[in-house]
Amino acid sequence: MNDSFSWKTVLASTILRELTAAISGLVLVLFIFGHLAGNFLLFLGPDAFNGYAERLQSLGPLLWLARLVILTAAVLHVSATISLKLRNRASRDTAYAVTRRNADRPLGTPTMIYTGIIIACFVILHISDFTLADKTGPRSIIGGQSLGLYGVVLNGFANPLRAVAYIVAVWAVGLHFSHLFSSLWVTLGVLSDRATRAMNRLALAVGVLVALGFTAIPVFALIKMRLLGG
Amino acid sequence: MLDARVPEGPLPEKWTRCQFEMKLVNPANRRKFTVIVVGTGLAGSSASASLAELGYNVKTFCLNDTPRRAHSIAAQGGINAAKNYRNDGDSVYRLFYDTIKGGDYRSREANVYRLAEISVKIIDHCVAQGVPFAREYGGLLDNRSFGGAQVSRTFYARGQTGQQLLLGAYGALMKEVKAGRVTLFPRREMMDLIVAGGRAVGIIARNLVTGALETHMADAVVLASGGYGNVFFLSTNGRSCNVSAAWRCYQRGAFFANPCFTQIHPTCIPVHGDLQSKLTLMSESLRNDGRIWVSCKPGDTRRPNDIPEEERYYYLEERYPSFGNLVPRDVASRNAKMVCDAGLGVRGGNAVYLDFRDAIAREGVAVIRERYGNLFDMYERITGSDPYKEPMTIFPAIHYTMGGLWVDYHLMSTIPGLFVLGEANFSDHGANRLGASALMQGLADGYFIIPYTMGHYLASAGPAKVAADAPEAREAADAAENRIRKLMSIRGKRTVNELHRRLGLLLWDKCGMARNEQGLREALEEIPAIREEFWKNVNIPGEPGTFNQVLERAMRVADFMEFAELMVRDALERRESCGGHFREEFQTEDGEALRDDEHFAHVAAWEYNGPDAAPRRHVEPLVFEAVKPSQRSYK
Amino acid sequence: MAVGTISLTLKVWRQAGPDQPGRFETYRAENIPTDVSFLEMLDIVNDGLEREGKEPIAFDHDCREGICGSCGAVVNGRPHGPRRATTLCQLHMREFRDGETLVIEPFRAKAFPVVKDLVVDRSAFDRIIQAGGYVSVRTGQAPDANAIPVPKHRAERAMDAAQCIGCGACVAACPNASASLFTAAKIVQFAMLPQGHPERVRRVVAMVEAMDREGFGSCSKHYECEAACPKEIKVENITLMNREYLRAMVRED
Ligand SMILES: Cc1cc2nc3c(=O)[nH]c(=O)nc-3n(C[C@H](O)[C@H](O)[C@H](O)COP(=O)(O)OP(=O)(O)OC[C@H]3O[C@@H](n4cnc5c(N)ncnc54)[C@H](O)[C@@H]3O)c2cc1C
Ligand code: SF4
Ligand code: FES
DSSP, rough: OOOOOOOOHHHHSSHHHHHHHHHHHHHHHHHHHHHHHGGGGGOHHHHHHHHHHHHHHHHTHHHHHHHHHHHHHHHHHHHHHHHHHHHHHHHHHHSSSSSOOOOOTTTTTTTTHHHHHHHHHHHHHIIIIITTTTSGGGGGEEEEOHHHHHHHHHHHEEEHHHHHHHHHHHHHHHHHHHHHHHHHHHHTTTTTTTHHHHHHHHHHHEEEEHHOOOHHHHHHIIIIIISSSS | OOOOOOOOOOOOHHHHHHHHHHHOHHHHHHOOOOEEEEOOOOOHHHHHHHHHHHOEEEEESSSSSSSSGGGGGGOOEEEEEEEEEEEOSHHHHHHHHHHHHHHHOOHHHHHHHHHHHHHHHHHHHHHHHTOOBBOTTTTBBOOBBOOOSSSEEOOOSTOOOOHHHHHHHHHHHHHHHHHEEEEEOOOOOEEEEEETTEEEEEEEEEEEOOOEEEEEOOOOEEOOOOOGGGGGGGSSOOOOOOOOOHHHHHHTTOOEEETTTEEEEEEOOOOOOOOOOOBOOOOOOGGGEEEEEESSSOOSOOOGSSOOOGGGGGGHHHHOTGGGGSSSSSHHHHHHHHHHTTTSSGGGGGGGGEEOOHHHHOOHHHHHHHHHHHHHHHHHHSSSSSSSSEEEEEEEEEEEEEOOEEOOTTTBBBBBTTTEOOOGOOOOOOTTOTTOOOHHHHIIIIIIIHHHHHHHHHHHHOOOOOTTTTTHHHHHHHHHHHHHHHHHOOOOBHHHHHHHOOOOHHHHHHHSSBHHHHHHHHHHHHHHHHHHHEEEHOOOOTTSSSOHHHHHHHHHHHHHHHHHHHHHHHHOEEEEEEEETTEEEEEBBTOOOOOOOOHHOEEEEEEOTTSSSSEEEEEEEEESSSOOOOOOOOO | OOOOEEEEEEEEEEESHHHHHHEEEEEEEEEEETEEEEEHHHHHHHHHHHTOOOOOOOOOOOSSSSSOOOOOOOOOEEETOHHHOOOGGGBBBSSSSSTTTEEEEEEOTTTEEEEEEEEEEOOOHHHHHHTOOOOOOOTTTOOOOOTOOOOOOHHHHHHHHHHHHHHHHHHHHTTTBOHHHHHHHHHHHHHHSSSGGHHHHHHHHHHHHHHHHTTOOOOHHHHHHHHOTTTTHHHHHHHHHHHHHHEEEEEEO
C-alpha cells in the first residue's frame, strides 16, 4: 500500500459517482416533494395556488439560486448515472444465454434506466407545459376568465391524453424513487443491515405513495374540468 | 553420510545457537539473489513473503489460478501453539513431547523442539496480520483441545483455520508482489529441477494456459509443493495435490524419506460409489463431542436411531477408557477398520457412526450448532442426511503424508540449494502427525526458519551464476518436453482417471491402513503392470501446446505410478509398526502398533539410482536424548 | 442409502481460447446417480468424451469441498447453481429432476476473460488484494497475540467477512459485473479489527481504485451478489465499505 490518499483517485472512483448520483437524486427528490406540497394548493382553488406561485416568483434571486441548485443536481444526476450505466454495460462484454434475477428486489432497481428516461422526457414536457407557459394567455382561461397558472394547469390536464401521459410519468417517478429509497442507505453507508433491509421492504410502498400523490393532481384536474365542467 | 547438521548443545539452546552461528547476507546484497519458491500453501506463501521482506528477489510458482487456492485452504480444525493461555500445564516442552510421542518416536528431536519453540511466534504474527481467530468474550483468544491433546492449545477460526491462515500468508505475499520483490507465476507447473555445479539453480515450469515450457534460473530453490496423498486416488486432498515436483527433485538427487508414512484420518465421509472423485474430511474436532459406535450385530440394517443403547458398541470408549473418542488418528482409524472388518460397520459396510445425540441432550442444539454448524451443513449437503437428527456415518481416509523429501536441520535437501518446506518435506511428525500441527509446521518453516537458513546458504555458497542456456538447463527442458511428447503420442484407450483409480485401490488395499509382507510384495508386482498399461494405453485428447487438463493429470499420475513403488518398498523394508505405518505382523497382543526401536529407530532416506536400478536405502539414526521412547499407550 | 439416477441434457459453453469464438454444445448426461456432485457429473460426461478421444469440458476445481474458490459456472442463470450458499463442487445432483435441461456457462465479465470453456481468469481479484488487502506487518514484528483484545462480536464480524473464497460468483451474478462484494468483504474484515486500523484510509481508497481499474462495474444495489454468494457474504459489507470510503474522504489518518 504505497499509494497515499489522493483526491484525484477519489473523484474518479465509482463509489463517488454512485454517491453523486444518490445525493443529487436526493436533492431532486426533495425538490419534487416541495413542489408537490405546493401543488396540493391546487385543491384549495385558484387564489391559494396562484398566490403560492406568485410568492415563489417574488423570491427573485433566491428562486434562481434554487433553480441553479436543482439544475446542477439534475446535470450531476444525469451525467453520473449515464457514465455509470455505460461503464456497467461495458463490464460484461458477452451476455449470458440465460439470465434470471435471483435476489428479490423491488421492481425499481432493474428498471432505473427506463424510468429515468421517462422522467427526463417528462421534465422537458413539464417545463414547456407549465413553467414556460404564458400564465395570462389563452391556456389560462377557464369559463371565460383567466385563472392564471391555476387555469393553465387545469386546462392542461383537461386533455385526457396529456393527463394519462402525466400519470405514467409520475408512476415512473414513484418507481425511480423507490430504488433511491432502498439503495441510498447502502450508498451512504449509514444504516445497519437490519434497518437497510427494512427500508428495502418499505421502498415499494413509499414509491407507490409518491406516485399516488402526484396522480391526485391530474385526476383532480380531469374530474374538475370534465365532470364538474371547470 | 547423511548429515542432519543438528547444532550442538542442549535441546532448548540449539536453535538460538544455530541462528547465531549462521552467516548473514548483507542487506544491500540481498536483492542480487534470486530465490524460486514452488508452492503457495502455508509454507510457500509464508516463505515467499518473508524472504521478500528481507530483500531477496523472489519468484513464486503455483498450479492454481491464484496463490490463495493452495490446498492449505482446506484445513479446518486449527493450529497448535504452546502459549499456555489456558493455564492448563502446556509448555514448549509439552508440545515437543506430545509431538515426539504422537509421532511414535520417529522424528528428529531437535527439529521438533524448534517447532514447538516457534509455535508461539506464529500465533503472534498471524494475529498481527488480522487473522480473525476465535475469541472469548473478554476479547482474548480462545483455545480448544484437539485431536487427543490433553491441553487446550489449538487456536482456530471457526472451521476454516487453514483458510484464514492462508489468506493471511497470501496477503503478505500480495504485499510483496505490490512492492515488486515477488514475481508471481500462477498456473505454472514445475516440470523439473535444474541442478548445475552440484547445486539447485532453477526449474523448468510449464505454463498451464499456453502449454509453453519456461526456464527460470535462481540462486536457490524452495520446494513447498505439499503432500502426495493423492497417490491413493481417493483422499481428502485437493485434486491438484501431487508428488511430481518432489519426485523430479528425487530423480535429480534429493533423497526421499519415509515415503510409507501416510496418515489416515478417522473422520471422513464414507465412499459412496465408484464415481466419487474425492473424500471429504469432517473435522476432527467433531470427536470432542461426538461418540463413535457401531451396532453389536454384524450387518445390522436398522436405522441408527432404532438401534437400542445396549446394542451399541462404543468401541473407542470401551477399549481406551482414558482417551475414549479422542485417541490419536492412527489408533482411531485402525479401530474403525477392525470393527468394519469384523462386519460390524454400518449395514455391514465400511462406515461407523459418529453420534451427537448425547451432546445435543447435554449442551442443547444451539451450542452444538455454534460449534459445528458449518460442518453439519456441509455433511447434510453432501449426504442429504441431517446430523442433528441422525448420527453421521464416517470412515477413515488418506489425509496427510508424513513422508517427503529428506531435509537437514536447515530444511535443505541432499541437493545443496534445494530447500523443502511444509508437507513436502519428511517433516517433524515422525510416523504420525498430531492434529493441528501441519499448519504450525508449514508456517514455522516459511516464516521463521527459511529466512535464516536461506541467508546462511546464500552467504556461504554465493551466487549461482548459471545462465538459462547452460547445458544443464537445456537438458532439463528437453527432458520435460520429451516426456510430454511421449505421453501425447500414446493415444490409447484408457482414461487417466481409470488407471489412477486402479493404482489407488491397489495401494489402499495393500499399503493403506494395515500392511503385511505378502500384500506389499503383491503390490510391488502389480504396480509395474499398471504403469506399463499406462504408458502403453493411456489416452490424452487435445494438444500439448494448449490449456490441457487431461495432460496435466496424466503427468501427475505418471509420477504417482513410479512413486507408488518407492512407497511400497519403504513399507516393506520397515519391519515394524509405528504410527500410521501398521504392519500386521508387528502388533501387541491387543492389536496396538509394535515398534522395533532396536532396528528401526531411524529415518529411511531413499536415493534414486536411475530408471533401471533399485533405489538405495540410507539411514539417519534417530537419537533420543530428551524423551525416552516408550510403548505409546492411550488406554 | 438407496440412490436414484437421473438423465439430463447439458448445453455447455465451449470456447477453445480467449480469442476464439465460443458456442454451446449439447451433451447427454445419462444415468447420473443423484448422490454425486455437480462436478462429478461433469467428470462422468468428460469421461465419455475422453473415451471418444474428444477434448473434455475444461473447468476449474481443486478442493471439491467448497473452500478453495476454484470452481464455478452459471447453471440456468445461477452462479454455482440452484442451491443457496453452495459452491458448484458441493452441489449434489439430488437438486435436479430427471429430464431437465441445464445451460452451463462460464462466469461472464470483461474483467474475467475466458481461458477455456468454463475456465475464466480471475487474476483481477489478486490485483485488488495487492492494492491493500492485508495488514503491512513484517515477519518478526508482532507483539504477543493477546496484547490487543478484540471484542468478540467484532472478531465474529471480521470472520463473517473473511470467509469469502474469492470465487467470483458475485461478479458473475451482478448485472453490472461489479466486484463490490468481494472487495468490500476484505475491507470490512480489516475495518473490524484494530490491526487493520492504521491503514484503513489508504486501504479502502486503493482497493476501490484497483477494482475500478480492472473494469468491474459499480454497485447499483441489485443484491444479486448476495443471492449467489456461496459463503453468504452480505451486502452489508458494501454499506460498510462505502462508509469506510466516506470516512476516508473526511478524515485523513
Ligand atoms: C481436508 C484437510 C484438513 C486439514 N486440516 C488440518 C488442520 O486442521 N490442522 C492442521 O494443522 N493441518 C491440517 N491439514 C493438513 C494441512 O492442511 C497441510 O498439511 C498443509 O496445509 C500443507 O501445506 P503446504 O504449504 O505444505 O502445501 P499445500 O498447501 O498443499 O500447497 C502446495 C502448493 O504447491 C503447489 N504445487 C504443487 N505441485 C506443484 C508443481 N508441480 N508445480 C508448481 N506448484 C506446485 C500448489 O499449487 C500449492 O500452491 C488438513 C489437510 C486436509 C487435506
Ligand atoms: S463475496 Fe461471495 S461470491 Fe464473491 S468472491 Fe467472495 S465468496 Fe465468492
Ligand atoms: S473446488 Fe474448491 S470450492 Fe469448489
